[in-house]
Amino acid sequence: MLFDLDLSLGFNLPLMNSSIVPLPAVNTAILNSHGEILLTLRSKTVREPLKWCLPGGHLEIGETWKVGARRETAEELGVTTKNEIFCGVYSDPELTITQDVMPEGFRGQYVVAVFIATEWDGEFAPNDEVEDWDWFSLDNLPEPIIRSHPIRAIDALNFKGVPFVR
Amino acid sequence: MYVNKKHPIPAVTAAVMREGKILLTLRSDSVQFPKHWCLPGGRVQGGQDWKKAIEVELEEEVGLKIKSSTLLGIYSNGEENILKDEKTGEEIPFVVVAFQVSEFEGEPQLSSEVDEVRWCDLSSLPSPLLKSEKTKIIDAFEFSGSVFVR
Numbered sequence: 546m547l548f549d550l551d552l553s554l555g556f557n558l559p560l561m562n563s564s565i566v567p568l569p570a571v572n573t574a575i576l577n578s579h580g581e582i583l584l585t586l587r588s589k590t591v592r593e594p595l596k597w598c599l600p601g602g603h604l605e606i607g608e609t610w611k612v613g614a615r616r617e618t619a620e621e622l623g624v625t626t627k628n629e630i631f632c633g634v635y636s637d638p639e640l641t642i643t644q645d646v647m648p649e650g651f652r653g654q655y656v657v658a659v660f661i662a663t664e665w666d667g668e669f670a671p672n673d674e675v676e677d678w679d680w681f682s683l684d685n686l687p688e689p690i691i692r693s694h695p696i697r698a699i700d701a702l703n704f705k706g707v708p709f710v711r
Numbered sequence: 712m713y714v715n716k717k718h719p720i721p722a723v724t725a726a727v728m729r730e731g732k733i734l735l736t737l738r739s740d741s742v743q744f745p746k747h748w749c750l751p752g753g754r755v756q757g758g759q760d761w762k763k764a765i766e767v768e769l770e771e772e773v774g775l776k777i778k779s780s781t782l783l784g785i786y787s788n789g790e791e792n793i794l795k796d797e798k799t800g801e802e803i804p805f806v807v808v809a810f811q812v813s814e815f816e817g818e819p820q821l822s823s824e825v826d827e828v829r830w831c832d833l834s835s836l837p838s839p840l841l842k843s844e845k846t847k848i849i850d851a852f853e854f855s856g857s858v859f860v861r
Contacts, residue, residue: 565757567721569787569806606719606804609787611860631860634785634808636721636760654757656721658785708858710761710782710808 565642566651571614572601572659572694574632574701575622581680582698584687585621588676592645595676597690599659599697610658618662622678623670626662632701633709634658640693659697661704719787719804723765724752726783726851727775727812727819729830733851734819735837735844736772737827743796743803748829749841750848751775752807761808769812773828774820783811784850784859791843809847811854 575583584597602617604610611629619625635641636656643653671678681687683702686695700709727734727750735748753768755761762780769775786792786807793804819828829837833852836845850859 567755567757567759568718569721603718604787604806606717607789607793609789609861610785610806611787613787631785631858634761634782636755636764638758638760642758652757656755656761708782 564651565638565654567636567656568653569604569610570602570655570657571604571610571617572599572657572697573614573618573626573629574599574659574661574698575618575626575665576661576663576701577680578663579680579682580702581682582702583622583678584681584690584694584698585671585675586677588674591674592643593691595689597687598694600675601657611660614658614660618665621672621675623672624665624667626660626665628664629660629662630704631708632659632661632697632704633711635693635697635709635711637693637711640696655693657693657697659701661701719792719806721755722752722805722807723755723761723768724750724807724809724847725765725769725777725780725812726750726809726847726854727769727815728851732830732832733848734773735829735831735840735848736819736825737829737837738841739824739826742824744794744841746826747839747841748837749844750809751825752809761810765810769815772822772824774817774822776816777812778814778816780810780812781856782858783809783854784847784861785809786843786847786859786861788846788861791846794841794843805843807843807847809850811851
């Protein structure tokens with residue numbers, strides 16, 4: 546785990562001076578009735594700018610995984626999901642450790658719970674963290690996408706009732 | 712170490728079951744929340760995945776090797792999972808991924824972190840029990856394949 550695995554940078558960065566801190570986060574896989582998942586295009590001003598991803602974010606102290614997922618979706622997209630189904634937990638260090646070192650001097654490893662939502666209230670109204678959003682089928686996932694996300698989208702669209710542990 | 716005070720700390724825990732009983736450990740003086748009974752487990756370390764994290768904890772704490780485990784539940788209820796460190800007075804928030812372990816190798820051993828190990832049934836849970844554990848223990852006894860989301 547000494548070297549940064551982001552091949553898009555074209556070189557490997559030694560990690561020896563930054564420790565890795567696991568941080569809990571949540572994603573929601575919003576699915577429509579056509580076998581498609583909603584992905585958002587991150588804005589220029591956030592981490593991993595202008596990449597596609599599932600809506601979500603950091604879990605806050607005092608909220609449950611599910612409430613956190615609902616909150617993030619409401620903040621980013623203006624809709625309130627309900628009757629969410631637990632899809633899986635994701636922690637693969639190869640995919641979840643951030644490239645960048647945070648201001649506090651460590652690298653985050655986002656360990657994530659993903660929920661599937663097929664019901665929601667409200668109309669989609671993205672906030673300023675979201676540049677764009679759209680529906681995508683499995684054979685049509687967009688690029689560039691946050692590298693830990695394709696597996697989550699695939700799992701959500703293939704979900705048959707048994708939560709994934711990755 | 713609680714480096715980032717804005718977010719809960721991800722942890723893993725194991726409900727190790729044998730002959731209708733669950734394995735509980737008495738935490739030693741050299742760890743956080745000393746002298747309390749709890750399920751084996753601990754914080755996820757940077758660079759680990761969930762399964763590696765629980766394997767390492769079970770090995771280090773009680774010398775067991777997991778042969779087969781399945782997801783029991785995910786826990787994040789603040790009432791139960793925010794624990795007070797008696798020494799510092801700090802409130803430490805955890806979010807937990809728990810595994811049901813039905814096949815393992817070895818006999819539970821003591822370690823620097825564990826003063827005592829005990830196989831317990833629901834009617835004979837020892838005291839004091841860390842407040843985060845009761846729900847998980849009850850879930851482990853009830854578990855029939857459906858993952859708990861709390």
